[in-house]
Structures are given as C-alpha cells and as structure tokens.
Amino acid sequence: MTPKERIFVAIDTPDINKATELAKALSGEVGGIKIGKELFTAQGPNAVRGAVGGEPLFVDLKFHDIPNTVAGAIRSSLHMRPFMVNVHASGGKAMMQAAAEAARETSEDLGLPRPIVLAVTVLTSMDDNDLSDVGQKGPAAEQVERLALLAKGSGIDGVVCSSKEIKLLRKACGPDFKLVVPGIRPTWANAGDQKRIMTPRDAIEAGADYLVIGRPITGAEDPVAAARRIVEELN
Numbered sequence: 735m736t737p738k739e740r741i742f743v744a745i746d747t748p749d750i751n752k753a754t755e756l757a758k759a760l761s762g763e764v765g766g767i768k769i770g771k772e773l774f775t776a777q778g779p780n781a782v783r784g785a786v787g788g789e790p791l792f793v794d795l796k797f798h799d800i801p802n803t804v805a806g807a808i809r810s811s812l813h814m815r816p817f818m819v820n821v822h823a824s825g826g827k828a829m830m831q832a833a834a835e836a837a838r839e840t841s842e843d844l845g846l847p848r849p850i851v852l853a854v855t856v857l858t859s860m861d862d863n864d865l866s867d868v869g870q871k872g873p874a875a876e877q878v879e880r881l882a883l884l885a886k887g888s889g890i891d892g893v894v895c896s897s898k899e900i901k902l903l904r905k906a907c908g909p910d911f912k913l914v915v916p917g918i919r920p921t922w923a924n925a926g927d928q929k930r931i932m933t934p935r936d937a938i939e940a941g942a943d944y945l946v947i948g949r950p951i952t953g954a955e956d957p958v959a960a961a962r963r964i965v966e967e968l969n
C-alpha cells in the first residue's frame with residue numbers, strides 16, 4: 735500500500751454540498767473518506783454514500799450501547815457499503831462480539847465484502863488527567879492496551895488509537911491487527927482539541943495502518959494542496 739492510500743480524510747460538516755465538493759476534490763489524492771456523527775446526523779445514510787461516491791468509506795459512528803442495539807446499528811450501517819465501521823471498546827466484550835458477528839452475517843446476506851470492524855480505545859482528545867476524571871484507570875497507554883486486547887479477544891479486527899500507542903499495540907496485538915490513528919498533525923497544523931498527537935510521517939514510521947486526518951486538510955485554504963503536502967512529507 736502506498737502512503738497516500740493509508741490516509742482517510744475526515745469530512746466533518748453538516749453541509750452535504752460542502753461534503754460532496756470536498757470528497758470529489760480529494761478523490762485520488764487520498765485513500766478514502768471518513769464520515770462521522772456531524773454529517774450523518776444532519777444528512778442520513780443515503781446522502782453520505784452519495785457524497786462519498788465510489789471512494790472507500792470509513793463510517794465512524796462509534797456505536798456504544800447494549801449488544802442487541804449495537805448489532806442492529808452495525809447491520810443498518812452496512813447499507814452505506816463501508817470499508818470500515820466502529821464501536822467503542824468500553825462497551826465491553828459481549829457488545830464487541832455482537833458487532834463483529836453482525837458485520838459478518840449482514841455482509842454475507844447482502845453479498846458485500848465484510849467491512850473492517852474497529853473498536854475505539856481512548857479518544858485522542860483525552861490525556862491521563864481526562865481519563866482519571868471519568869474514573870478510568872490510566873495512564874492512557876495502559877488503558878488503550880487493555881481495551882485493544884479485549885477487542886482482539888472479542889473478534890474485532892483492529893482499534894482506533896493514538897499514534898503514541900502504535901509500537902505498544904503492534905507488540906501486544908500482532909502485525910495483522912489494524913491500527914487506525916486520528917490525532918494526526920503535520921508540524922504546520924494546529925493541534926486544536928487533540929491531545930495525543932503525532933506527525934503523519936512519524937505515525938507511518940511507527941507502524942500505523944491508516945491515518946485519519948481532518949482539519950489540517952479540510953480546514954486549509956486549499957484542501958487539495960494540503961493533502962498533497964502531507965503525501966509529499968510521507969514520501
């Protein structure tokens with residue numbers, strides 16, 4: 735896989751025209767498009783698939799509910815023909831097993847390739863202090879490793895983590911376990927609300943499978959130029 739193919743651009747906007755325009759402009763410049771709660775809640779599944787066109791789609795809705803409800807949500811999300819979907823690892827083993835099973839069964843029923851099912855560990859906007867505020871045992875890297883091992887044991891294909899944990903998780907979870915990494919910031923971009931960050935190049939060198947990059951590209955005056963600058967830095 736080329737470095738470019740490892741980049742998923744996060745298109746976070748409620749505006750379908752803006753989303754469609756960005757997806758079209760960035761087609762061929764990156765590996766795929768990630769949509770999340772902002773666009774999905776405003777526009778719904780049909781609009782999302784329409785906006786993204788034929789590009790590989792990461793449906794980042796981070797389901798977190800009882801197993802039956804999450805299984806149903808995964809089933810429904812497969813109609814968007816995603817390449818990747820996700821749940822929160824903190825929803826527990828039974829919930830993750832239900833999600834993995836729903837993805838397997840539904841893709842078979844629909845005659846579609848099975849999407850990669852990921853579990854979100856600790857949000858990249860949280861540091862050790864934020865974790866302790868919500869009563870989770872830190873440091874963040876330890877909680878990420880704990881949740882990643884639970885996810886792997888529940889039949890999940892990989893995790894969403896920060897680049898700070900890539901080396902640790904490669905060792906703990908093996909070479910085939912997918913590591914999808916947001917909180918990516920080139921040296922020329924603002925961190926914003928992200929706390930556990932790394933540059934695209936350092937994250938790839940550490941062993942990330944996919945990088946999720948939003949505002950450094952979509953918030954740039956020229957998003958295509960920003961995407962190309964990142965790809966050049968990766969090459």
Ligand SMILES: O=c1ccn([C@@H]2O[C@H](COP(=O)(O)O)[C@@H](O)[C@H]2O)c(=O)[nH]1
Binds near residue numbers: 746770854856948
């Ligand atoms: O831990 C997580 C999980 C998901 N995200 C999502 O990734 C993008 C990052 O966007 P930036 O603009 O590059 O910060 C965004 O859609 C988040 O919802 C994350 O950041 N951290």
